[in-house]
Amino acid sequence: MAVFSSLAEKLQETFKKLKNKGKLTEKDVTEAMREIRVALLEADVSFKVVKDFIAKVKERAVGQEVLESLTPGQHVVKIVHEELTALMGSSQSKIIISPKPPTVVMLVGLQGAGKTTSGGKLAHYLKKQGRQPLLVAGDVYRPAAVKQLQVLGEQLGIPVFSLGTELSPVEIAKKSMEQAAAKGNDFVIIDTAGRLHINEELMEELKNIKTAVKPHEILLVVDAMTGQDAVNVAESFNNELGIDGVILTKLDGDTRGGAALSVKAVTGRPIKFVGMGEKLDALEPFYPDRMASRILGMGDVLTLIEKAQANFDAKKAKEMEEKMRKAEFTFEDFLDQLQQFKKMGSFQDLISMIPGIGSNKKLKDLQVDEKEFIKIEAMIQSMTPQERRHPEIINGSRKQRIASGSGTKVQDLNKLIKQFTETKKLLKQFSGSAMMKKGKKGKLPFKFPFM
Amino acid sequence: MGFLNKLKEGLTKTRQGFVEKVSGVLSFNKAIDEELFEELEETLIQADVGINTSLKLVETLRTRVKERKLKDASELKEVMKEEISKILTGDKEKNNLLLEKGKTNVILVVGVNGVGKTTTIGKLAYLLIKEKYKVLLAAGDTFRAAAIDQLVIWGQRVGVEVIRNQEGSDPGAVVFDACKAAVSRREDVLIIDTAGRLHNKTNLMEELRKVARIIRRELPEANVEVLLVLDATTGQNAISQARTFREVVDVTGICLTKLDGTAKGGVIIGIRDELKIPIKLIGIGEGMDDLRDFQADDFVKALFNEEE
Numbered sequence: 081m082a083v084f085s086s087l088a089e090k091l092q093e094t095f096k097k098l099k100n101k102g103k104l105t106e107k108d109v110t111e112a113m114r115e116i117r118v119a120l121l122e123a124d125v126s127f128k129v130v131k132d133f134i135a136k137v138k139e140r141a142v143g144q145e146v147l148e149s150l151t152p153g154q155h156v157v158k159i160v161h162e163e164l165t166a167l168m169g170s171s172q173s174k175i176i177i178s179p180k181p182p183t184v185v186m187l188v189g190l191q192g193a194g195k196t197t198s199g200g201k202l203a204h205y206l207k208k209q210g211r212q213p214l215l216v217a218g219d220v221y222r223p224a225a226v227k228q229l230q231v232l233g234e235q236l237g238i239p240v241f242s243l244g245t246e247l248s249p250v251e252i253a254k255k256s257m258e259q260a261a262a263k264g265n266d267f268v269i270i271d272t273a274g275r276l277h278i279n280e281e282l283m284e285e286l287k288n289i290k291t292a293v294k295p296h297e298i299l300l301v302v303d304a305m306t307g308q309d310a311v312n313v314a315e316s317f318n319n320e321l322g323i324d325g326v327i328l329t330k331l332d333g334d335t336r337g338g339a340a341l342s343v344k345a346v347t348g349r350p351i352k353f354v355g356m357g358e359k360l361d362a363l364e365p366f367y368p369d370r371m372a373s374r375i376l377g378m379g380d381v382l383t384l385i386e387k388a389q390a391n392f393d394a395k396k397a398k399e400m401e402e403k404m405r406k407a408e409f410t411f412e413d414f415l416d417q418l419q420q421f422k423k424m425g426s427f428q429d430l431i432s433m434i435p436g437i438g439s440n441k442k443l444k445d446l447q448v449d450e451k452e453f454i455k456i457e458a459m460i461q462s463m464t465p466q467e468r469r470h471p472e473i474i475n476g477s478r479k480q481r482i483a484s485g486s487g488t489k490v491q492d493l494n495k496l497i498k499q500f501t502e503t504k505k506l507l508k509q510f511s512g513s514a515m516m517k518k519g520k521k522g523k524l525p526f527k528f529p530f531m
Numbered sequence: 532m533g534f535l536n537k538l539k540e541g542l543t544k545t546r547q548g549f550v551e552k553v554s555g556v557l558s559f560n561k562a563i564d565e566e567l568f569e570e571l572e573e574t575l576i577q578a579d580v581g582i583n584t585s586l587k588l589v590e591t592l593r594t595r596v597k598e599r600k601l602k603d604a605s606e607l608k609e610v611m612k613e614e615i616s617k618i619l620t621g622d623k624e625k626n627n628l629l630l631e632k633g634k635t636n637v638i639l640v641v642g643v644n645g646v647g648k649t650t651t652i653g654k655l656a657y658l659l660i661k662e663k664y665k666v667l668l669a670a671g672d673t674f675r676a677a678a679i680d681q682l683v684i685w686g687q688r689v690g691v692e693v694i695r696n697q698e699g700s701d702p703g704a705v706v707f708d709a710c711k712a713a714v715s716r717r718e719d720v721l722i723i724d725t726a727g728r729l730h731n732k733t734n735l736m737e738e739l740r741k742v743a744r745i746i747r748r749e750l751p752e753a754n755v756e757v758l759l760v761l762d763a764t765t766g767q768n769a770i771s772q773a774r775t776f777r778e779v780v781d782v783t784g785i786c787l788t789k790l791d792g793t794a795k796g797g798v799i800i801g802i803r804d805e806l807k808i809p810i811k812l813i814g815i816g817e818g819m820d821d822l823r824d825f826q827a828d829d830f831v832k833a834l835f836n837e838e839e
Contacts, residue, residue: 118582124766127577190792192645192762223684224677231676231698276792303645307579307766309795312548330644333729335768358644358674 112156125338126311129345168368173350181266189301191274194329199271200232201363214265216256217242218249219273250288304331310339318347329355411468415460458486538833541815545796549578561604578797584804619827635753642760644727647788653685654822664719669709670695671702674726710749730775743780763790784811
């Protein structure tokens with residue numbers, strides 16, 4: 081959230097005062113925890129969960145040796161991150177598949193959490209894995225909910241079982257099982273009406289559906305933007321119904337998603353999927369460590385370092401630096417860099433991880449169209465090795481060929497070449513200067529043409 | 532059931548989750564000390580009031596305690612009520628929907644996915660018809676599957692017409708048609724539904740900007756109310772939503788839905804305090820008439836469970 085200065089900054093402030101190395105003292109930890117607490121609360125993690133969490137981390141952190149390479153502050157953050165990840169479930173959990181098909185999945189949740197859409201997405205996900213899901217329209221209350229599921233089914237080419245809005249959802253669920261058996265569907269996904277968790281009548285209905293079809297997985301669909309109430313929602317669905325897992329939706333927004341932590345903490349059930357967009361293929365597995373970073377809302381220096389170390393071949397980087405210094409930088413190198421860079425994750429994520437940049441509003445809002453990467457890659461790949469090494473030989477007819485080979489326009493290519501030449505010039509100017517020696521804070525060590 | 536009673540019922544959860552806790556903190560013949568303030572702060576945060584506003588409220592209470600030389604914790608409850616009421620009331624004149632008879636009034640309804648825009652429109656149309664307005668609806672959500680059908684069903688229920696186009700068509704075109712129709716049919720109020728969009732999706736927000744532009748161009752004389760629908764169960768992201776929507780379209784009011792479903796109605800205080808956008812409507816139940824004009828005083832009364 082833009083209003084609050086980022087946690088990383090706050091922590092830096094706090095730790096300016098704490099220069100001592102060696103062991104983490106109680107005072108260090110207490111100072112840090114105050115900021116961590118605020119960060120977690122701002123991310124909508126439930127108050128109770130925060131309290132327990134802080135107490136636990138504190139106990140673990142006091143007296144620990146500070147790693148040689150880290151400041152005390154960074155070390156605390158590292159511990160917090162580890163604990164958060166652990167709490168979130170240290171590994172991915174998958175959907176349980178019944179040995180005797182069909183596997184029955186029931187989606188439950190509050191109104192507007194995204195059950196119907198998630199149902200569609202889940203069916204699509206399963207279909208891609210070679211399953212034959214059947215969607216069941218069990219929301220007979222919301223106007224046009226049945227129609228919505230039918231439209232989704234049609235778009236995805238997945239059958240939808242519906243009996244209109246006259247029969248009870250329990251009946252519909254029962255009948256759908258017969259149909260699945262007859263048609264040989266190996267997955268049945270039952271959409272249910274959204275309800276407030278306090279509505280006993282509707283909760284009763286869910287229980288009846290549960291008794292009638294004995295689902296293998298009851299998945300609670302939770303809006304990632306849910307506030308402090310997430311705990312109550314999760315608790316009451318879990319107590320009343322017993323849930324097996326969670327789908328966290330609308331995570332493509334800018335919410336920090338503290339609800340994820342709350343839900344996990346009070347139910348102990350894993351988050352199995354996250355909804356990452358409006359498109360029907362935007363259902364992804366859940367990664368606890370990514371979520372931990374997100375909730376902390378910090379320019380996660382540690383992760384950046386880890387990622388960079390894992391993906392950026394040190395030797396290659398060294399060679400690159402040499403080349404840049406001599407301004408021998410070619411399109412070949414550029415392509416190489418681009419690919420290495422891509423391995424590190426989404427550009428937006430990377431930007432937000434760089435200290436000093438994460439909080440820079442202008443840069444944070446910088447919209448980098450990742451499709452640009454693909455375009456550039458395609459253009460370079462359509463060049464001959466000769467052209468890549470000596471871009472100056474690219475004349476009109478070569479341009480035509482490259483453009484049509486990469487499915488782009490000559491204008492795009494011109495832009496790329498122009499920017500590339502300029503970057504090269506810049507490199508020449510900078511070669512040997514401070515920037516090249518040690519990537520200056522806040523600046524990327526290299527510059528992409530479109531930046 | 533009286534108005535206030537219904538409101539009270541809708542706020543039962545919030546009352547239990549918030550006010551009763553506050554009362555718990557404030558009533559045990561306790562002395563007013565640092566610990567008390569800390570407890571109060573915790574209670575506020577737990578009610579989704581938000582860190583900033585919670586800190587601010589507690590700070591104000593501290594000042595009042597000094598000013599008025601309060602000794603017992605129970606006296607603080609009244610002060611708290613006053614302060615919450617003050618935040619919620621804000622600038623009184625702007626607290627009602629922008630509606631004028633004899634003029635074209637447009638209500639553009641915006642918000643992220645799943646907050647209850649379409650349902651709100653259905654209920655709002657019902658509310659306005661009861662007040663003898665002529666109402667027209669526009670199905671501007673051409674994206675979500677069956678959103679148009681959902682609005683049409685609402686239209687049938689309350690007896691108003693719905694201007695619509697096909698799913699997947701340009702929402703701008705629907706809005707254009709609706710503006711034309713509203714004028715030629717001399718409708719009092721045109722309520723426009725829009726697709727839910729997460730506020731950080733730039734292209735979708737641009738689309739919304741375009742819709743707003745079309746309204747202004749086609750109906751330059753009209754009152755335009757841009758109503759941002761927020762889900763009361765949303766946490767601190769609600770503030771981020773409001774802020775971004777306001778940057779794109781001139782949000783003039785907030786409708787807070789699903790208040791009956793949350794124990795954390797405190798978010799309403801945080802929103803009002805941080806954003807200074809008046810809350811105009813609240814949804815406190817699933818029934819047709821459970822959408823209400825927001826009255827700060829009544830709200831605080833209902834929240835603190837006072838008699839009518």
